[in-house]
Amino acid sequence: MIDVSALTVKYTGRKRPVLRELSLQVPKGQTLLILGPSGSGKSSLALTLNGLIPHSIGEVLGGAVRVAGADTQHTPVAQLAQRVGILFQDPDAQFATLTVEDEIVFGLENLCLDPAQMDARVEAALAQVGMAHARRRPVFALSGGEKQRIALAALLAMQPEVLVFDEPTAHLDSVGTQQVFALLAQLKARGEHTLILIEHKLDELMHLVDRVVVLDMDGAVFADGPPRTLFDQHAVELQEMGVWMPQVCLLAQQLRTAGLPLKAFPVTIGEAVKALGPALAAAPPAPAPVPSPVNPGGAAVYSVRDLSFSYGDMPALHNVSLDIQQGDFLAIVGPNGAGKSTLARHLIGLLTPPPGTVLLNEQDVHDLDARRLAQQVAYVFQNPEHQFVTERVDDEVAFGLRAAGMGEEQVAAQTARLLETFGLARYAPANPFTLSHGEKRRLSVAAMLAIGQETLILDEPTFGQDERNAAALMALLRALNAEGKTVVMITHDMRLVAEAADKVAVILGGRLEFFGPPAELFAQGDLLARAHLNLPPLARLAALLATQHPQMAGWATLQDYQPLSEAVRV
Amino acid sequence: MRTVYLQGDSLLHRLNPLSKFLVNLALFIFVLFTNDPWAPLAFIALTVLVLVLLGRVPLLRLVKLMTPLVLIATVFLLMYPLAVRQSLVDHTPLLWQWGPLRVYAGSLDHALATALRILALLALSLPFSLTTDSADFIRALVQQGRLPYRVGYSTLAAFGFIPMLQNEVSVIGAAHRVRGVNGTAGWRGAYERLRRYAVPLLTGAIRQAERTALAMDGRAFGALPQRTYFQRMRFTAVDWLFVFGMLAVSALLVFALYHFGLLGELSLLKIL
Structure with a gap:
């Protein structure tokens, strides 16, 4: 279906090619997952498939891409658009029109389809994504997940054979993510399309994937194969490269290193249950898991009492009461728009x-x-660019210090120290907007913490970060927390909640529905379902295994599974 | 995006946007030339009749919509007598004096005419803006107005950016406040703020535009010289009837005003 041979692609104005001599064949009907660190050319590869490279941007320096036999460099975009559709990550930046119906006919009109045929296509496409009721609605009134479903319907209406999903859930909350993944599973089951996925929420997807291709920083294929073999053979290298891996693979790798024999390397949670079952029976883990250290509870930094609020006549918060204590690491979770x-x-x-x-x-x-x-409190916004107010990286950090009335000498010393801590010293004279995504995020945290605030509030700090940057940021936050700073983090990532937070607040429909340790939340299946929150993958695995091995109840992180490795050693 | 568009299925709603636009334009230009209060008043009345009878706009809604327009006109009515050039009106009786401020009877006449003219110009746009969906207007411009479809649909996509930009402005403002940026008052402060907002806003907007352009190209936008239209806009006999009917009624109105000596002088440059 797709034949990429020795493809080299460069963007105008860049020195290095983004893809280098890349070759890849994808047979019809396959579901292929593309992984790679950020900057490895995953999205660029997607753009070559429907001819946007080179017809709209970039240039092909060598090699060729053939889709169903047609060379994309010499085939008109109108023809390619009927073969390959790409669903992009930003739900707010892929609409050409203002209403759902207009959006779906937009592509058909561009192809000069007879208007008499359009109605049936619109109906079928909307039915396929479960949005038939929304035909007359304006696009801007839809939720993020609904927007992605409409964008997918608009592609389906053009009846492409290949569908590419370029991180379609990166901007979505857990509700939207579940909707998109459900559609993916449906498409896979129908078997009419060749599916190419670029994603990093892997545990929810692995059961759909036939094959994985990993790109390296040079834009070449680093590894290619069925998921089991690939993760089995390359687990260590992939972690070093900063590539997201399924959590069960990380666990399997950890257990294998400890000496636990695994018959088959598990890739999905179901497989992990089968693979671990016999091993657990042979070497049962120690009865009590090490309890994660709980904040002893110092003075209350924040006391919220019966807080209610509405935007106009739209209620947003209803009688919320909670205490945040000195040294807490609190995660606030819940669907978008919950408050x-x-x-x-x-x-x-x-x-x-x-x-x-x-x-x-x-x-x-x-x-x-x-x-x-x-x-007293530092607040870090979701998009670091929003918070930059100067034109130099060092000024950005110094800004808060000066505002606090510190002398110039002290400002210089403190700025240098902070830039060093956050690994930004060599960018001191650069413009903040020229930094990479991960560096911008670090700078925004450094700038906010400059005057030594004791409390840090972050709005989705790992949004849009690759594995390596996200892990580095979380390590930094945990270090700050260990120093005694209070950290409050809004997030959609339940894995972060399990790994970093010692308390979690669930906000649903403006009400505080839960406030306590993550382990307690993970035990409340009802509430999780109502709030559309997924258990982190390893917590789901532990819940399944706990029916046989009750001592595993409440395990949620790689750390929690340590007793398994120890049991093997004994 | 918030516009004044009122959903409905009245005659006015069903007309081709271009016919409403043409009538609006013609009357607008005529009212620009008026100098006396009567002609603007007559056209305000005509507009209200069209809105209620042909547009089926509920009266209460109309009052709500007109209130801010009347307020704008009232501000002109109050300020104008103080601003009008004295030499134009000092031959008319002096009504009121307070220090150097003098209000002549003539300046009141000017004020009333100007305020009504402004009110009429604002009101004339309502039959178009209240009953026309912006997407339909662009469709009509492309299908009947010979606007190149690439231009028309790019404009439509840009409309979609407006809510995102509004949101960005408020988020950036909040983000800066949290950093303890205290706005300097006055022109310098305004310039500073503009400069600080501009970079993140432009960065965001350009990124969004690039992504949207790719998504549109990916669905074959601009790939062929022609395209088809699911919703065909038509310029029907009803549209012709509306255009000529409205022009005829307006002409009659102007003739009647002239007949009763209420039309006054017509000129574009009022101060001469």
């Missing part, structure tokens, strides 16, 4: 709480102005 950000905005005074409802170190936030608050 997470609204709560966080009250903590930092971007929305003024009513008197007496939010106390920060026993001062009423109602009475504190934004500057006084900013000296």
